[in-house]
Amino acid sequence: MVIKVTSNVFNEGEHIPDRYACRGVNISPPLEWDDVDGTVKYAIICEDPDAPSGTWTHWVIFNLPSETTHLSEWIMEREEIDNGSKQGFNDFGTIGYRGPCPPDGTHRYYFKVYALDKEIELPARISKSELLKAMKSHIIDEGHLMGRYTR
Template sequence: MNYVEITASWLFSNAKGRDAKAFTKGPAFASHPEPTIQITSPDCGENGATLGPEYMFGGEGRFPELKWDSVEGVKQWLLISEDPDAPLPTPICHGIYLGIDKDKLSVTNSDFKQENEKMSRLNGGFYYGVNRRNSIYIPPRPLLNHGIHRYFFDIIALNEPLDTNTIASKPTRDQIAKEINGKVIAWGRWMGQCERRWK
């Protein structure tokens, strides 16, 4: 299997950097093209920190702890994680989280555990949407020898809450992109990075 991955890495060596197709490049962000909310990760470090094995697929698959500042007018938060360096036409959505209370200004790994297997509500009091594997979160797993992959963790401030039925319905990335049109007032990004090498 390693040979297959390394061959794919060679074939798609230039298929990286899909930043122009990131979630925050959609129409909802036309008035807010740049991040203005500062996000920190107490357990991983500064923006651009290297993610340790415990945060990757094959390790514990932990979600990085994130903290951010509030902004005036926020009524609800949205959080999305993407890999823009995957060799695909658009970034891989690793996780999308909806209905985050306006007063919640941090998340930890334990927030992303499911309250009930039959519901999409998580311990943090918010809900998860559909990612590539229809799971709560996909830990980073870059192709072997494909170089460093960046993982965006974007927090988005909305000026009104999303519809409760939409939040609980496990919507897709594209569905949420439409739902937030006219509701984005600010956003911020923390980026972690890692790679997998076959020695």
């Protein structure tokens, strides 16, 4: 099974609106995903595999409660958000979401959702690699939504 991830502001493979990128307000887009039986927590990683220096991380958020199957736009750039989930560092060196801002051309941005069978026992401010290491062997299911952006 693969988690179906959607947004009401762009579809798979479509252009991500400027509002969610460096040319706009630069806030996180709204996301929805399938409920996965047996999930204890969810995690989301947003990344750009087309960055010149290699895959660039735009967002790390984890320990989303199991009953959470959507996020509204504009998740604040805080270590912990209202539902108790935590945010890690992006590759810009900040906490929370930083949207698309490719130096040239069109890049792909993957919003990856992971259903986990346990809570991640790490503090906020972790990196994508630390989260991936902690999630290893605890991923029940995963899915993604890919959008494109040209600056």
